Amino acid sequence: MHQLETLYRQIIMDHYKNPRNKGLLEDDSYIKEHIKNPSCGDDITIQTRIENGRVKDVRHDGSGCSICCSSASVLSTLVKGKSVEEANTYTKNYLNMIMKQPFDETIDLEDALAYQGVTKFPARVKCASIAWKAFEATLKKASE
Amino acid sequence: MMQGRKKDFPILNKQPLVYLDTAASSLTPNAVINKLNEYYKDYPVNVHRGVYKLSYQATEAYHAARQTIADFINASFDEVIFTRGASSALNLVALSYGEQYINAGDEIIVSELEHHSHILPWQQIAKRKNAKLVYIPLSKEGRITVEAFQSVLSNRTKVVALTYVSNVMGYITPIKEIIEIAHQKGAVVSVDAAQAAPHMQLDVKALNCDFLAFSAHKMFGPTGVGILYGKSALLQAMPPVEYGGDMNDNVDLYDGDWKDAPYKFEAGTPPIAEAIGFAEAVRYIQSVGFDAIIKHEQGLRKQAIEGLEAIDGITVYNKEAETGIINFNLDGVHPHDVVSFFDEDHIALRAGHHCAQLLIKWLKVPATLRASFYIYNDASDIETFIDSAKRARSFFSEIGF
Numbered sequence: 001m002h003q004l005e006t007l008y009r010q011i012i013m014d015h016y017k018n019p020r021n022k023g024l025l026e027d028d029s030y031i032k033e034h035i036k037n038p039s040c041g042d043d044i045t046i047q048t049r050i051e052n053g054r055v056k057d058v059r060h061d062g063s064g065c066s067i068c069c070s071s072a073s074v075l076s077t078l079v080k081g082k083s084v085e086e087a088n089t090y091t092k093n094y095l096n097m098i099m100k101q102p103f104d105e106t107i108d109l110e111d112a113l114a115y116q117g118v119t120k121f122p123a124r125v126k127c128a129s130i131a132w133k134a135f136e137a138t139l140k141k142a143s144e
Numbered sequence: 145m146m147q148g149r150k151k152d153f154p155i156l157n158k159q160p161l162v163y164l165d166t167a168a169s170s171l172t173p174n175a176v177i178n179k180l181n182e183y184y185k186d187y188p189v190n191v192h193r194g195v196y197k198l199s200y201q202a203t204e205a206y207h208a209a210r211q212t213i214a215d216f217i218n219a220s221f222d223e224v225i226f227t228r229g230a231s232s233a234l235n236l237v238a239l240s241y242g243e244q245y246i247n248a249g250d251e252i253i254v255s256e257l258e259h260h261s262h263i264l265p266w267q268q269i270a271k272r273k274n275a276k277l278v279y280i281p282l283s284k285e286g287r288i289t290v291e292a293f294q295s296v297l298s299n300r301t302k303v304v305a306l307t308y309v310s311n312v313m314g315y316i317t318p319i320k321e322i323i324e325i326a327h328q329k330g331a332v333v334s335v336d337a338a339q340a341a342p343h344m345q346l347d348v349k350a351l352n353c354d355f356l357a358f359s360a361h362k363m364f365g366p367t368g369v370g371i372l373y374g375k376s377a378l379l380q381a382m383p384p385v386e387y388g389g390d391m392n393d394n395v396d397l398y399d400g401d402w403k404d405a406p407y408k409f410e411a412g413t414p415p416i417a418e419a420i421g422f423a424e425a426v427r428y429i430q431s432v433g434f435d436a437i438i439k440h441e442q443g444l445r446k447q448a449i450e451g452l453e454a455i456d457g458i459t460v461y462n463k464e465a466e467t468g469i470i471n472f473n474l475d476g477v478h479p480h481d482v483v484s485f486f487d488e489d490h491i492a493l494r495a496g497h498h499c500a501q502l503l504i505k506w507l508k509v510p511a512t513l514r515a516s517f518y519i520y521n522d523a524s525d526i527e528t529f530i531d532s533a534k535r536a537r538s539f540f541s542e543i544g545f
Binding site: 002003004005008009013017038039040041042063064065066067068121123124127 | 478479480481483484485487488495496497501504510511539543544545
């Protein structure tokens with residue numbers, strides 16, 4: 001069986017076909033970050049709303065391959081409700097995991113764990129990271 | 145005819161690989177790899193500078209390489225400038241010729257088929273000079289036609305910058321006719337031949353082009369080297385764009401002057417090994433012959449198109465292309481998802497914008513897949529490719545795309 005099949009059959013297709021928290025809002029209380037990969041056309045915008053040190057809401061929109069778009073949806077479900085500090089930790093952990101760097105396996109990345117399979121497709125790591133990097137940037141903007 | 149060519153390419157004998165990405169970079173044959181090694185083993189020193197025997201040997205080999213490439217396109221020795229590649233060659237035209245001769249209100253004709261390296265340099269010149277970038281309207285099929293070119297040509301046209309063969313659609317531009325008409329208006333024509341030089345005989349005198357550029361790495365040669373051909377009189381009148389060692393003549397405290405072309409455009413130590421390897425790549429092409437190359441690629445292309453057309457849910461955007469490039473998509477599946485499937489089957493092809501965003505926008509798709517062929521591909525490669533495309537189509541349909 002293709003390794004691709006294992007990867008796609010899990011969480012990815014579900015979030016790709018039925019994305020959660022999709023669509024941007026016209027609301028200034030959200031911090032926005034747009035990231036584009038000009039070589040393949042992946043194009044993602046993340047909106048984050050922070051209230052009292054917690055991630056109150058995450059929205060996403062854009063276009064790209066299934067790994068890119070689904071990872072934005074998975075991200076939004078995972079970090080919503082977490083404290084900013086936790087959200088940062090989850091993000092770093094996720095990015096380390098897909099980039100084959102040491103990461104804390106005791107942190108439950110839930111659906112996002114499926115993207116560990118991306119390590120078998122080094123050329124796709126970028127696809128899986130764009131949404132998370134955009135989210136990370138919104139947190140950084142909020143702290144400034 | 146091409147049977148046995150695979151053995152010339154070490155990577156094809158090392159691992160399972162169906163390589164369908166020649167339009168990005170071709171594979172390198174043993175002859176070229178050995179030639180690069182020969183330089184580093186036998187005369188690994190600088191050119192033009194040393195007065196000792198080894199340096200003379202390197203200089204002779206570097207000169208011979210320029211002559212080989214000049215002969216290959218029917219140019220003179222002095223009309224061939226070594227550059228980092230086609231991109232850098234096309235930039236040189238804009239930065240030197242464009243900077244010197246383009247004025248406010250002038251028009252520069254380009255097309256949406258251009259590679260970014262033939263749009264962006266002229267876009268920047270147009271912005272700096274207050275000149276106007278004018279696009280040739282493409283035909284329904286996505287081609288540049290002589291008629292459409294004439295419709296945008298004007299008395300203000302100073303430069304025409306067009307591709308000879310589209311790197312996405314594989315169409316051949318009627319460049320000879322366009323050059324003739326452009327010259328009647330006094331415009332100069334810059335030709336991007338990066339996708340032409342590997343696959344068809346070029347004759348700069350017959351074309352009567354003013355500038356023409358191509359890269360070694362798309363035609364069996366090493367990376368990091370290409371050439372700009374320019375008509376001698378034009379090159380002599382153009383200013384250098386880079387200054388440094390070897391390009392200068394006399395140097396004084398507050399001014400200097402330059403050698404004649406091509407040397408005034410080659411500041412610093414040139415890509416010596418690469419130029420020598422480039423010439424070897426040209427000899428390799430000549431040993432195969434363009435008639436055989438064209439016939440072989442056409443055969444593979446036909447086989448691949450028929451195979452893809454037999455699969456439901458695949459769109460081919462350039463069915464009528466004259467060269468070995470197929471631009472396609474699995475309907476409803478992002479090309480990046482598909483390319484990973486092919487990769488699992490050891491098939492290498494390109495997914496994305498192909499450095500030609502204007503055309504991808506023209507096609508109104510997010511991105512496409514591109515398969516391109518060369519002499520190391522054979523009928524069994526195409527069978528593997530079509531079989532994989534079939535299984536990819538069922539896989540993506542089945543999991544819900």
